Amino acid sequence: MYDCIIIGTGAAGVSAALTLRARDKNFLLMGSASLSSKLSAAESVGNYPGLPSVKGAELKAAFSRHLASAGINITVKQVTGVYDMGGYFGVLCGQESFEASTVILATGVEAVKPIPGELQFLGRGVSYCATCDGLLYKGKNIVVVCTSKAMEDEAEYLASLASSVVYAPLYKGAAVKGDNVRYINDMPRSIEGGMRAERVVFSKETVPCDGVFMLKSALAPSALVPGLKAEGGHVAVDRLCRTNLAGLFAAGDCTGRPYQYAKAVGEGNVAAHSVCDYLAEKNK
């Protein structure tokens, strides 16, 4: 049982991890080994105090070095669900599960909004998780929409199972291996079907399929955590970064504007302190 699992490796997750380390807690930092794709994409950040006119890639490198110097490893996992077990949390990553007394959501804001039909057919031909649902599509024809290079290994796993894959990367420099993979450089417009998803409509063509995988670097928090209260599309938190679920905290862009590194770093710090206070209270 971990003291805490931090979900997300952007500015908020990094800040929370550094503070939990300073407080000698037993925790996992889960996310992408390359931290946040949004972070590395920023051209120039002028208002992160202490690092004047820093490029996003430089700030990302500074965060990586800081984690390394503090001895913090990133547990590279895609979290597919967080469940309040009454006193602790179950964190599912496909077929694997982890347990922790507390969770900090630092999942950022998913830039990609759901397309029409995506939520409607979720669980009926639409999946967010290759590991969870891949085997259902053995020998089938699927469409894979992917938002980040970091998830190409999941796409390759799907290609190893499916009969054919139409692969739509929403990023540059895609390199998914597989003889049965056809690339499509087009934006998906909608998912259509009857009882189940049957086809993906792109701008220039419509692709019939047995299933659709939407591989996203982050899921909407309300999709991730049953029972979590949201406000205006963000996780509802108080000044101590507490959500409506005891022991579950949230920090960074997922709690709302301004979407700023300084704000995310501050909330990560506050959430980590709230975790320590919560654990101290619980262990009395």
Next chain:
Amino acid sequence: MYDCIIIGTGAAGVSAALTLRARDKNFLLMGSASLSSKLSAAESVGNYPGLPSVKGAELKAAFSRHLASAGINITVKQVTGVYDMGGYFGVLCGQESFEASTVILATGVEAVKPIPGELQFLGRGVSYCATCDGLLYKGKNIVVVCTSKAMEDEAEYLASLASSVVYAPLYKGAAVKGDNVRYINDMPRSIEGGMRAERVVFSKETVPCDGVFMLKSALAPSALVPGLKAEGGHVAVDRLCRTNLAGLFAAGDCTGRPYQYAKAVGEGNVAAHSVCDYLAEKNK
């Protein structure tokens, strides 16, 4: 008439200033030319993301360079009062007065009157922050002076690291756990030493030690601003750093715990964005 006057040059004030500059606002940053005395005194800051294991003096220097590179000068004034004039604010500095549409309070936590030696040895054996400096005293003998029951968690955290703790509570009903904790019901008179703090002199005995933690609660900041709502000795703010007075915002240690650079920097950023939103709404 300025768009904003920022009061305080610690981490929160610096962060607010950098963001107001990025948003091209007309503002004054008021405080000490040497920024925050607490900032420069910190022995080592491990959890300010991007700057690993930075000394307080180095972080202060980085903040100063950042202000300079952004062309922000500090207006070196001691603010003696802030008055809500209905639509704008009057900021008094002794005989001088300034006017601004908005004010950001970033005044930090007013220290209880320091005892002789406390400021002299700050950063050289004297610390205000268990989270920041606790690990430096693993296996050491320390004295902890604490002004409030609310901070007993921090004292227990220190006891979990230190070899021995002499605990001097300046309040009633102290209950800090730990086999290695000895209570002393006496007022600290002074801190003495050579290059570093070496002992605390109490009325009835002198305690040799490797370090001294002065855990202080906040004083009422409402002394500065008539009508300002406080909560538990801190400025009451919402998640957007708004106080009960329209146009008056607060950020950093003055809004409450945790007293951390990351948290202060985050709130300074949020307060500056709230100033921009307030001005945009007002000028509609």
